Amino acid sequence: MCGIVGYTGKQAAVPILLNGLERLEYRGYDSAGVAVVSPEKGLQIEKCKGRLQVLRDKLAALPPLTGSTGLGHTRWATHGEPNDVNSHPHVSQNGQVAVVHNGIIENYVEIKEFLLHKGVAFRSDTDSEVVAQLLEYTFNNCADIMDAVYQVLDRLEGAYALGILCVDAPDTLIAARKDAPLLLGYGDGESFIASDATAIIAHTRDVAYMEDGEVAVLTADGIRVYDEYRRPIEKEHHLIEWDVSAAEKGGYAHFMFKEIMEQPEALRRTISPRLRDGEIVFDELSLTDEDLRRFDRLYIVACGSSYHVGMVGKYDLERFLRMPVEVCLASEFRYSEPLVDDRSLVIVISQSGETLDSLAALRKAKSLGGYILSIVNVVGSSIARESDSVLYTWAGPEIAVATTKAYSTQLALLTMLGLYMARRLGRADSAEYAAVTAELALLPEKLQTVLASADAYQYLASLYFNRDCVFFIGRNLDYALGLEGSLKLKEISYIHSESYAAGELKHGTISLIEQGTLVVALATYGPLFDKAVSNIVEVKARGAEVVALTTDSLRDRMEKIATHTLSVPDTHPALQPNLGVVPLQLFAYYIALQRGCDIDKPKNLAKSVTVE
Ligand code: M6R
Numbered sequence: 001m002c003g004i005v006g007y008t009g010k011q012a013a014v015p016i017l018l019n020g021l022e023r024l025e026y027r028g029y030d031s032a033g034v035a036v037v038s039p040e041k042g043l044q045i046e047k048c049k050g051r052l053q054v055l056r057d058k059l060a061a062l063p064p065l066t067g068s069t070g071l072g073h074t075r076w077a078t079h080g081e082p083n084d085v086n087s088h089p090h091v092s093q094n095g096q097v098a099v100v101h102n103g104i105i106e107n108y109v110e111i112k113e114f115l116l117h118k119g120v121a122f123r124s125d126t127d128s129e130v131v132a133q134l135l136e137y138t139f140n141n142c143a144d145i146m147d148a149v150y151q152v153l154d155r156l157e158g159a160y161a162l163g164i165l166c167v168d169a170p171d172t173l174i175a176a177r178k179d180a181p182l183l184l185g186y187g188d189g190e191s192f193i194a195s196d197a198t199a200i201i202a203h204t205r206d207v208a209y210m211e212d213g214e215v216a217v218l219t220a221d222g223i224r225v226y227d228e229y230r231r232p233i234e235k236e237h238h239l240i241e242w243d244v245s246a247a248e249k250g251g252y253a254h255f256m257f258k259e260i261m262e263q264p265e266a267l268r269r270t271i272s273p274r275l276r277d278g279e280i281v282f283d284e285l286s287l288t289d290e291d292l293r294r295f296d297r298l299y300i301v302a303c304g305s306s307y308h309v310g311m312v313g314k315y316d317l318e319r320f321l322r323m324p325v326e327v328c329l330a331s332e333f334r335y336s337e338p339l340v341d342d343r344s345l346v347i348v349i350s351q352s353g354e355t356l357d358s359l360a361a362l363r364k365a366k367s368l369g370g371y372i373l374s375i376v377n378v379v380g381s382s383i384a385r386e387s388d389s390v391l392y393t394w395a396g397p398e399i400a401v402a403t404t405k406a407y408s409t410q411l412a413l414l415t416m417l418g419l420y421m422a423r424r425l426g427r428a429d430s431a432e433y434a435a436v437t438a439e440l441a442l443l444p445e446k447l448q449t450v451l452a453s454a455d456a457y458q459y460l461a462s463l464y465f466n467r468d469c470v471f472f473i474g475r476n477l478d479y480a481l482g483l484e485g486s487l488k489l490k491e492i493s494y495i496h497s498e499s500y501a502a503g504e505l506k507h508g509t510i511s512l513i514e515q516g517t518l519v520v521a522l523a524t525y526g527p528l529f530d531k532a533v534s535n536i537v538e539v540k541a542r543g544a545e546v547v548a549l550t551t552d553s554l555r556d557r558m559e560k561i562a563t564h565t566l567s568v569p570d571t572h573p574a575l576q577p578n579l580g581v582v583p584l585q586l587f588a589y590y591i592a593l594q595r596g597c598d599i600d601k602p603k604n605l606a607k608s609v610t611v612e
Pocket of ligand 1: 304353488
């Protein structure tokens with residue numbers, strides 16, 4: 001949700017900012033802007049509604065913005081429609097400061113009224129502009145810009161990652177963070193800020209993650225960081241393990257397709273280090289045996305696709321652990337009265353590790369005494385840092401808004417976690433443990449064979465891309481899998497789709513099935529295959545066309561019933577959704593492609609949802 005990049009050094013800032021914004025565009029793409037400051041020209045700003053390319057074209061037609069210190073921003077609008085004026089950076093009334101902001105200033109109305117009374121003229125409808133205006137107003141009444149920054153931060157309520165430029169300090173960039181991601185990049189004679197590492201990875205892999213309440217002052221010579229009381233602090237440095245190619249399309253038409261294709265490797269990286277001689281090993285877990293025995297209830301809290309991982313996990317984990325598992329939408333959990341206490345294990349799942357609802361739910365669960373174990377992809381993210389234990393998915397950077405490889409790796413890790421806990425608690429059936437671990441090792445290879453059938457999914461997409469409504473049905477694990485298949489489709493192709501537990505159809509939804517309705521029937525869960533067949537027959541009897549997904553061993557039986565049959569290799573039932581999800585991802589991808597949709601950047605969405 002909004003991307004920030006900032007640079008100060010010896011090079012021209014604008015090309016570095018634009019390249020950084022290109023990699024951050026997935027975080028928001030309503031508008032984009034840059035600001036640079038130089039001793040000769042002061043603040044120079046260009047910003048406009050639309051994709052980054054619109055800004056690039058605009059800049060190309062203008063005399064260059066000169067300066068070696070600057071900020072860039074790509075916006076996902078919250079307050080104020082996407083237009084040129086509401087784009088960032090925002091400049092104060094007299095042009096002394098420019099600000100980029102990610103997050104929401106909750107008390108902006110009150111601050112705006114205060115400043116209006118003081119005669120400050122506002123230009124935009126955004127909450128963010130109040131930061132720039134309040135900074136200039138405060139700066140005019142105090143000794144230096146840092147005094148002003150601390151006074152302003154003291155007044156702000158809500159969430160922010162801020163980048164600040166001031167004409168009085170043209171070689172300095174100031175950054176502040178509360179509840180929105182921001183990292184610092186240490187270069188050779190240059191310093192950076194960014195919402196995530198993809199924006200600066202071409203320049204440095206040496207980063208530090210800002211914590212809430214911290215303020216950083218960046219110059220070409222280095223970065224000084226202060227805590228909320230303005231005491232200097234030493235930051236721990238981290239080395240980003242992947243390189244710039246991981247954040248590029250590498251010849252693929254879309255990031256989503258590239259990331260789908262990367263799934264075997266992502267799974268291998270996530271699974272292999274944790275599977276030794278047939279045993280699941282989590283060196284990074286600090287859970288003691290006493291902790292494990294204490295838990296009598298497990299919560300899985302997440303949003304979107306990560307929540308769908310939890311839905312699959314519930315079936316597996318309850319069976320492995322014989323313990324109640326509740327799967328909760330983070331946005332609901334945070335405002336409910338969950339029965340979490342010190343006997344609860346709360347698993348928070350998040351690709352970005354920055355989803356605000358998930359972070360708020362984590363904090364709530366923690367305040368109630370729960371043990372927080374997170375499954376996160378982005379190293380050093382807020383959710384990772386605030387958890388008692390973290391299991392990282394090693395999926396690499398995921399750029400497409402629609403998640404694919406993050407979902408797959410989360411799913412594998414959650415299943416492994418359930419089985420691992422069951423083993424330590426003495427509740428695992430040893431034959432099943434051996435069967436699942438053996439299949440886990442084979443998962444990347446089997447997934448590769450699913451990817452090899454991409455043509456079949458493309459063909460089906462060519463038959464059905466012009467439908468305006470699709471139903472996904474399934475039972476048990478297939479029901480949970482259908483939720484993800486349906487989300488993928490609607491997210492990127494804008495086709496209305498619903499996912500139903502197949503047994504629920506006859507309680508209402510079946511009235512929507514008519515001649516030609518497309519039903520995607522999921523029947524990969526062997527134990528309930530016959531039940532799935534009955535549901536397919538029911539919808540077919542009412543005119544539905546059925547694309548069925550099953551396993552290779554059940555394919556012959558399905559072909560006699562469904563309109564079209566797809567199959568994936570057989571594996572242990574607990575892992576079957578890991579293979580089943582791939583045809584659904586590719587089906588959605590090819591449909592969106594046929595419909596000419598902007599696959600990597602679907603309308604109204606953003607990758608990392610750091611607002612409520
Ligand atoms: O970063 P997170 O996993 O916390 O994100 C949660 C959802 O916003 C995310 O899964 C979203 O639903 C995806 N765009 C779905 O493809």
